[in-house]
Amino acid sequence: MSTYIAPVKDMLFAMNELAGLQDIVTLPGNEDVSIDLVEAILDEAGKFATEVVDPLNAVGDRQGNKWKDGVVTTADGFKEAYATFCETGWNGMPASTEFGGQGLPVTVSTAVLEMWKSASISFSLCQMLTLGAVEAIAHHGSDELKATYLPNMVSGKWTGTMNLTEPQAGSDLAAIRSKAEPRGDGSYAISGTKIFITWGEHDMAENIVHLVLARLPDAPPGVKGISLFIAPKFLVNADGSLGERNDLICASIEHKMGIHGSATAVMSFGDKGGAIGYLVGEPHRGLEYMFTMMNHARLNVGLxxxxxxxxxxxxxxAYARDRIQGKIIGDKSGEKKPILHHPDVRRMLMDMKSRTEAGRAIAYYVAGCMDRAKSSPDADVRKANQTRLELLTPVVKGWCTENAQGITWNGVQVHGGMGFIEETGAAQYMRDARIVTIYEGTTAIQANDLIGRKTAKEGGKSMQQLLADIAETGAALRATDNPTLKGLAEALGDGIAALDEATTWLLNNYDANPQAAAAGSVPFLKLTGIVVGGWLMARSAQIAAGRVDEADGDFYKAKLVTARYFAQHVIPEANAYRDAIVNGAESVLALEEALF
Amino acid sequence: MSTYIAPVKDMLFAMNELAGLQDIVTLPGNEDVSIDLVEAILDEAGKFATEVVDPLNAVGDRQGNKWKDGVVTTADGFKEAYATFCETGWNGMPASTEFGGQGLPVTVSTAVLEMWKSASISFSLCQMLTLGAVEAIAHHGSDELKATYLPNMVSGKWTGTMNLTEPQAGSDLAAIRSKAEPRGDGSYAISGTKIFITWGEHDMAENIVHLVLARLPDAPPGVKGISLFIAPKFLVNADGSLGERNDLICASIEHKMGIHGSATAVMSFGDKGGAIGYLVGEPHRGLEYMFTMMNHARLNVGLxxxxxxxxxxxxxxAYARDRIQGKIIGDKSGEKKPILHHPDVRRMLMDMKSRTEAGRAIAYYVAGCMDRAKSSPDADVRKANQTRLELLTPVVKGWCTENAQGITWNGVQVHGGMGFIEETGAAQYMRDARIVTIYEGTTAIQANDLIGRKTAKEGGKSMQQLLADIAETGAALRATDNPTLKGLAEALGDGIAALDEATTWLLNNYDANPQAAAAGSVPFLKLTGIVVGGWLMARSAQIAAGRVDEADGDFYKAKLVTARYFAQHVIPEANAYRDAIVNGAESVLALEEALF
Known part of the structure; x- marks a missing residue:
């Protein structure tokens, strides 16, 4: 088994050069943040991820969670690791200082979160869901709710969940049926069944604060009749101590393909008359509140x-460096060498490396947009960054998670037969990764958001602005006398042309042929991801080209090669996606249902 | 859970129209075979697959095999199903009549084998490995060995295994260390450890006949010093009855990502002095013997x-027809409809369907080549078919198994969150499929065979002949006045050009830049698969176009749409692979090992 080492150098590179950390630390509210502090945080977080979180991951996979009579017991070591995680302040780190967090820029908490994700998706989900709930309560809850719940959730003493999905309402939240009846004292009696509730029940925290979507008696049908409630596992007394057990229970947990370390609960509310719940914000606006938070959650799943x-x-x-097997093609040394020397193993590793770096580049770039959209003193900058953030949120979620499929698949393939053996560990990453294109909105839902709300419905303006920015980088690279950079510019130009053509087609067809547009939506998302990824890799190469002769030039040499790999192997896919979008809708839609 | 229904119509279409079954049944040796008989066999096999084999699959996955003190117990129902499988004659069906089989054409046994593979890869592997061993013994064994082992193996009373891999010798069989010492009586004492032995130990048969690769004392090093032995679990007395337990044991079984229903054994030979074994054929020719059989095994894994x-x-x-969820884009009926109506769900299903049909087309086409190469009375026909068979064997293995990854992945994605829950069943297909790009030679090994022995080393002649045949179909389609067929011809033309260019590049670089050629080998294999798949889909469409108005025209209408989908969505990938091959080697190879 290998040990996770946080790629701090590449993280800092993406933060500094692509997300604009230098500017972000000067924004109002970030007075206490410095580049030095950020580096120190990443080093410490990396150490924690390596030493405490990474070793949990295989244990969680092997043991899973145990359910008995509504009680869920986590795998060995999770409880202790979570306690340390909270004690050392990592749990609340990204939260606002108002409730005990450190109020760090999103760019910084994004890099730290990536480490938890690398070390153990299962473990990291508990914090991620808790902080999502914190965000929802902080934005929309009353002062009383905030005071009652947030400090303990930020510290990690209590954890949080999102109770959205119901058996008949998966991607379609309009179909939610759970009910909330007023109890006359300002509280509500909540009843209904919720499924797929991540960390819905466990033994790591004193209390679990469930955010629940439910309908009030007078609620209009559909999405505009859903309200948001807090229903804690244990009711909270006026003095903040824990009171009675609420009428909600974990009815079972799922047997999943991956992320076994995190329990996915079926939650049953109100079996004994109604779980006591408290309305968050105004009636009927629950879905809207969830969506403000869901965008951040989508970025986090992309991450x-x-x-x-x-x-x-x-x-x-690690395996490719270690395993000696077979004669290396074209090698006349006669030495036995590790499989890293086999050209196809290199190809797989280069593919994994370059797509991972491109994904990190986009995710951190968008995190930077989020920081500027929130805190820039300049309204135009805020607006431009908000627009870019909204455009690219579905791309980060959709593209980074789709990439993870092929990457973790290759991770198994590099191991050959050993990859299929569970003890090797490579298979777990592939199984764990399988959920990320599904939850927080499937790739199709991201793609639908991208082609509709984010592109066609505003006349394609944000996409065209993005294409103009990318073209500017292309022009700058072409203007250099560095043949590598010129080559990158050429590949990028192909990508730009493909995305431009696809965007034009989309704008011409979205209203007239909505089904045809939807048929090309996922290819459109992937095409956008490739071009934006190629852009940020090209920008990275542009910076790296000037630094290869520095003392730590190795990192920059490698960056140039990964950018070239991306340009030569990934960007060529852009034309195939363009063709599928522009010419392919007909054959997606032609077959009568009965003839499938 | 859905029920498997054998796609007999598409199987017969591929057999008749692409593999040339009408001609095959007229070949010498096939006097007893008729199209009617073949149809009857497929119907019966389909029924058996549906009723007996398919229901085992989830049970095997859930329960796996149990190992205790060298004894392996299969999951509930396997033993009984295997007994019925043998009693009804399915086990030996593809084997020669000489040893109790039915001597059917490979084209027919291929279609039947596909059914077992669909219903349960785990279950099917036992027969597949047994018949592989039968083939090796039948071709290379003495009359005595044949008489002793083959009838019981063909009937399924005894099963067979292949003991090739050792911990230090995975893809590289040259590194095999197992030993065989002459015992003075014509037999050998075999010792060594073998891993990844499929169905190496189980409780379904009276005896297990292990084929083992090992080195004789005077063996030269490397691949030319490996001999092939038979080492049965129970020694066989002169009268054919079972004698003593041989000195070989199943030391453990693996905990795998998928195919849990089939035990993957670690076999230990000679712990008590040496397992008694019998030499098959001549000394030092074991690897050569294994390879004659391995080509067929590779086709079967492709299948x-x-x-x-x-x-x-x-x-x-089945899920997409059943599950109602969300509003259908562009649908004004207001009706609730199944998710099959969502354009992106259709896109995924069309992708699955068209790639599956293209894969079947190639596999059956190559099976037809195998039949003609073996039995045609015309030496030129035999030679041409042998050449095509050899060229396309790595493509069937590599491309059909690589396709299965994305297809089974989409199979999960169509289910949304339910896909990640094991009880849904979709995840098992994805986990089971994960092995097929690895065993019987990884995709890289197939690709290496394709670019080297099958293309560059013979000056690209077979590939050019193949391209000429494909171009001929393209010309015929262009000459029709059917716009759909003309469109297919155009797409096919792009594919031909891409493969032609890549082949030229390969021929120019294979000797001069072997590492660069190897860096593009897997893309080259995928490119070949796409173009050959596109060719056979276009030929299918050509035939279907003339039959859409027939009484059973629905099948042909659907075939035309799947061919169009393939042309519009899959063939465009060809250019991306060509680019990766022609321009991409540099960036695969550029990074120093230390900088990864």
Missing amino acids: EGVGVSERSYQHAL | EGVGVSERSYQHAL
């Missing part, structure tokens, strides 16, 4: 794709 | 890719 990709790469690389 | 793809497609389709 999960990056994190598990990095981990799978490190694991495969 | 495994097709089989699991078909099963995953059927499972996803």
Whole structure:
């Protein structure tokens, strides 16, 4: 088994050069943040990820969680690791200082979160869900709710969940049926069944604060009749101490393909008359509140794709350096060499490495947009960054998670037969990664958001602005006298042309042929990801080209090669996606249902 | 859970129209075979697959095999199903009549094997390995060995295994260390450890006949010093009855990502002084013997890719017809409709369906080559078919198994969150499929065979002949006045150009830049698969176009749509692979090992 080592150098590179950390630390609210502090945080977090979180991951996979009579017991070591995680302040780190967090820029907490994701998706989900709930309560809850719940959730003493999905309402939240009846004292009696509740029940924290979507008696049908409630596992007394057990229970946990370390609960509310719940914000606005938070959650799941990709790469690389097997083609030394020397093993590792770095580049770049959109003193900058953030959120979620599939698959393939043996560990990354294109909105849902709300419905303006920015980088690279950079510019130009053509087609067809547009939506998302990834890799190469002769030039040499790999192997896929979008809708839609 | 229904119509179409079954049944040796008989066999086999084999699959996955003190117990129902499988004659069906089989053409046994693969890869492996061993013994064994072992292996009373891999010798069989010492009586004492032995130990048969690769004392080093031995679990007395337990034991079984229903054994030979073994054929020619058989095994693993793809497609389709969720884009009926109406779900299903049919087309086409190469009375026909068979064997193995990855992955994605829950069944197909790009030679090993022995080393003649045949189909389609067929010809033309260019590059670089050629080998294999798949889909469409108005025209309408989908969505990938091959080697090879 390999040990996870946080790729701090590449993280800092993406933060500094692509996300604009130097500017972000000067934004209002970030007075206490410095580049030195950020480096120190990443080093410490990396150490914690290596020493405490990474060793849990295989244990969680092997043992899973145990359910008995509504009680869930986590795998060996999870409880203790979680306690240390909270004690050392990592749990609340990204939260606002108002409730005990450190109020760090999103760019910084993103890098730290990637480490938890790499070390153990299962473990990291508990914090991720808790902080999502914190965000929802902080933005929309009353002062009383905030005071009652947030400090303990930020510290990690209590954890949080999101109770959205119901058996008949998966991707379609409009179909939610859970009910909330007023109890006359300002609280509500909640009843209904929720499924796929991540960390819905466990033994790591004193209390679990469930955010629940449910309908009030007078609720209009559909998405505009859903309200958001807090229903804690244990009711909270006026003095903040824990009171009675609420009428909600974990009815069972799922037997899943991966992320066995985190329990996925079926939650049953109100079996004995109604779980006591408290309305968050105004009635009927629950879905809207969830969506403000869901965008951040989507970025975090995109990051999960990056994190598990990095981990799978490190694991495969360690094996490829170690395993000696077969004669190396074209090698006349006669020496036995590790399989890293086999050209196809290199190809797989280069593919894993370059797509992971491109994914990190996009995720961190978008995190930077989020910081500027929130805190820039300049309204135009705020607006431009908000627009870019919104455009690229589905791309980070969709593209980074789709990439993680092929990357973790290659992670198994590099191991040959050993990859199929569970003890080797490579298979777990692939199984764990399988969920990331599904939860927080499948790739199709991201793609639908991208082609509709984010592109066609605003006339393609944000996409065209993005294409103009990419073209500017292309022009700058072409203007250099560095043949490598010129080559990258050429590949990027092909990508730009493909995305431009696909965007034009989309704008011409979205209203007239909505089904045709939807048929090309996932290819459109992948095409966008490739071009934006190629752009950021090209920008990275541009910076790296000037630094290869520095003392730590190795990192920059490698960056140039990964950028070239991306340009030569990944960007060529852009034309295939363009063709599928522009010419392919007809054959997606032609077959009568009965003839499948 | 869905039920497997053998796609007999598409199987017969591929057999008749692409493999040339009408001609095959007229070849010498096939006097007893008729198209009617073949149809009856497929119907019966389909029924057996549906009723007996398919229900085992989830049980095998859940329970796995149990190992205790060298004894392996199969999952509930396997033993009984295997007994019925043998009683009804399915086990030996593909074997020669000489030893109790039915001597059917490979084209026919291929279609039947696909059914077992769809219904349960795990279950099917026992027969597949047994018949592989039968083939090796029948070709290379003495009359005495044949008489002693083959009838019981063909009937299924005894099963067979292949003991090749050792811990230090995975893909590299030259590194094998197991030993065989002459015992003075014509037999040998075999010792060594073998890993990854499929069905190496189990409780379904009276005896297990292990084929073992080992080195004689005077063996030269490397691949030319490996001999092939038979070492049965129980020694066989002169009267054919079972004698003493041989000195070989199943030391443990692996905990794998998939195919839990088949035990993967670590076999230990000679712990008590030496397992008694019998030399097959001549000394030092073991690897050569294994390879004659391995080519057929590779085709069968390619077929495994097709089989699991078909099963995953059927499972996803059943869910997509059943599950009602969300509003359909562009649908104004207001009706609630199944997710099959969502354009992206259709896109996934069309992708699964068209790639599965293309894979079946190639596998059956190559099976037809095998029949003609063996039995045609015309030496030129035999030679041409042998050449085509050899060229396309790595493509069937490599491309059909690689396709199975994305197909079974989409099979999970169609299910959304339910896909990640093991009880849904979709995840098992994806986990089971994960092995098929690894065993019987990884994709890289197939690709290496394709670019080297099958293409560059003979000056690209077979590939050019193949391209000429494909171009001929393209010309015929262009000459019709059917716009759909003309469109297919155009797409095919792009594919031909890409493969032609890549082949030229390969021929120019294979000797001069062997590492660069190897860096593009897997893309070259995928490119070849796409173009050959596109060719056979285009030929299918050509035939279907003339039959859409027939009484059973629905099948042909659907075939035309799947061919169009393939042309519009899959063939465009050809250029991306060509680019990766022609321009991409540099970036695969550029990074110094230390900088990964």
